[in-house]
Amino acid sequence: MRNFIVTIDGIRYDVNVEEVVNGQSVTPVVTNIAPAQAPAMPKASANVQGTKLEAPMPGMIKAYKVSEGATVKKGDVVLVLEAMKMDNDITSPCDGVISFKAQVGSNVDTGAIMAVIS
Numbered sequence: 001m002r003n004f005i006v007t008i009d010g011i012r013y014d015v016n017v018e019e020v021v022n023g024q025s026v027t028p029v030v031t032n033i034a035p036a037q038a039p040a041m042p043k044a045s046a047n048v049q050g051t052k053l054e055a056p057m058p059g060m061i062k063a064y065k066v067s068e069g070a071t072v073k074k075g076d077v078v079l080v081l082e083a084m085k086m087d088n089d090i091t092s093p094c095d096g097v098i099s100f101k102a103q104v105g106s107n108v109d110t111g112a113i114m115a116v117i118s
């Protein structure tokens with residue numbers, strides 16, 4: 001039995017491969033299909049001051065379109081969320097100053113707080 005770490009679409013998997021006797025091909029056996037531990041993104045909570053910008057779907061934060069601390073207006077594109085190989089422009093729900101709560105390159109679940117506008 002040999003252990004391998006396989007990365008598929010940026011998600012790491014631990015895989016064990018068992019060799020078949022008499023030189024036959026190998027048979028992969030996935031022993032842990034859960035991805036390696038990634039930092040948890042904050043879920044929506046009542047203790048956040050300001051308007052929460054929550055992820056509408058699971059995806060990866062691909063890019064910020066404004067700087068941390070920038071003043072934004074309602075409807076401004078503030079970040080790009082990649083979901084299912086598509087880039088989705090995420091817009092500000094209100095006017096205010098933006099504070100990002102998720103890093104570029106991090107994965108977020110539906111409802112995760114990506115930014116707060118105060």
